[in-house]
Amino acid sequence: MLDVQQAARVKDGPTVRGSTAPRRIPVLPLGLGLGLSLLLSLWCGVGLGAAGVGRTEVLRFLWAGLTGGTVHARDAAAYTIVWEIRLPRVLLAAVVGAGLAAVGVAVQAMVRNALADPFVLGISSGAAVGANAVILLGAFAGLGVWALSASAFVSALAAMALVYAVARSAHGLTPLRLILAGTALAYGFEAVTTVMVFGAARGEAARSAMMWLLGSLGGATWEQVPLAAATVVSAWAWLWWRAEALNALAMGDETSAALGVQPSRLRRELFLVTAAATGSVVAVSGAIGFVGLMVPHVVRMLVGADHRRVLAVAPLAGAVLLVWADLLSRLLLAPAELPVGVITAVVGVPAFLLLMRRGGYAFGGR
Template identity: 90%
Template sequence: MRRRTAPSRIPVLPLGLALALLLLLSLVGGVGLGAAGVGRGEVLRFLWAGLTGGTVHAPDAASYTIVWEIRLPRVLLGAVVGAGLAAVGVAVQAMVRNALADPFVLGISSGAAVGANAVILLGAFAGLGVWALSASAFASALAAMALVYAVARSPHGLTPLRLVLTGTALAYGFEAVTTVMVFGAARGEAARSAMMWLLGSLGGATRAHLPLAAVTVAAGWAWLYGRAGALDALAMGDETASALGVRPARLRRELFLVTAAVTGTVVAVSGAIGFVGLMVPHVVRMVVGADHRRVLTVAPLAGAVLLVWADVLSRLLFAPAELPVGVITAVVGVPAFLLLMRRGGGYAFGGR
């Protein structure tokens, strides 16, 4: 019988540097592209003026506002959200030992949708102003996290099977609540806004959304990177992890809390953008190997680039109207994922 050879690995350092450069170019390109096109030279000039406090002449005021106040926060938030979803995807797949799991398998995004739609459709928490949507989505995501944890916990800790089954079952319940709210609300712009949020959109991005999302994603990534060795052990099974000095139940509980916090934060500012957390970690493992330190170095950069360009496509395809960015990630990602799966020969989690 013919022996299957292991897929070749690309060195992490040059790949990471290339992706970092590509991300920088993507941010500049994403700022210039849209229904109102802005030239590359003008984009760089406006960005420099914004960073240094330079003067912008009156004829350029409208373009400057588009670049500095509208598009720059949007592309930066897209990069942060993409990086966060990719990093959390790595964690969830290690936690449940399944390369086809994603951040939404825990039901957190569906729980966040309940809070977000309570604001969009029912006008709840109107006193919070512009923070009402994000605050409500994040609070309901935390409530969903607590419920999933309470139901999935057993005397033996959080096992992968119980987490997946509990998260999936409660996600259906949260989606049912959201559906009832959509059908019970008056038709019109509110229902359309709810649908955009459910499929993911960066259209409401503001500068105020960036700090909390960026700090949460960075802190979550740093914690995961510091636990990369423990994630490698967990991916080999609970018995092996225990033999290597890792406490699987405790680590899985910590992973659950970190992934819930990061997922709840990014979903609160961008809606339920799917597929990034599923595809990116799996594809990155096919390229750099299963070592979690290598995967966590590359996956956030790849996720950031992917979401920045998905958002650009969502703005351009039916301009001046916008598609939900989650539609783009699915349409672009599904064929690419299936092609890579076939070329990778059914590459499985853990590199085996």
């Protein structure tokens, strides 16, 4: 019987014209390089901004924050900027980028669609309804600083339950029904959000709603980082554990069944894990597009289609990408900010078109 790893190699890519062997970069050096790039990106993200802070001062403030040390009174403002504002923001950007990339890998395998991303299931559109209820209507004001994240996460879970109920059939969760149900309900959620935006008084609330809909990390706090990180790490660990089953599922339901994988059951588990992870990151960052769509394809182009290799690299690549996208969103129109989703789209659209034109890469494998 065909082995799961062999099945992944059958589908592997990219390939060079005139060659039958895929060209891959070893995962370990690539992962180490991305890890070092992430550390450098975090340092740049903390040090750069509308209010410049010297490189040595950044390290000194970080050390003081980690060890509980004290800083001079004249450095109190710079310390607050570094430790209380920028550091949780760049850490949350890394967590969100890693989560979107990992979930993008899983969703593309789950629905066997090269255009799938974490938002294809309608989860982000559902989260937008809850978030805008807080921003525009002042709902759940009693929750204080947690109102926005809690409302977005709860509405994301409600959207997940609705998509699941609509997509489920006697034959289980099929890729086509998932995509159709998620897309259709996403349009419905977006219509509700649009009515809320147009019905609200013009001004800062409407602008905040649009920032959230396009993705923003401007409201990042230390309280948001641990929960989002725990959710993303847990989802990634589960996906890593089920990587061989993902290899089989990507081959099709008949092939995966022949390899001993129950496609309907695995797809149901993937739906729950990816929806929970998507809801948690969308609740703290808004709807940031192109990360979950682009990063999995770029990583497959570099390391091949085996999900164990892809999941080892994709979260690091997503984290680096979103840290820099957030940094650019703060710098390009400083002191004003652009939505992060605008930056990822500006980067993602030409990159996606280049991938489409690349002769040696086929979306989803050979």
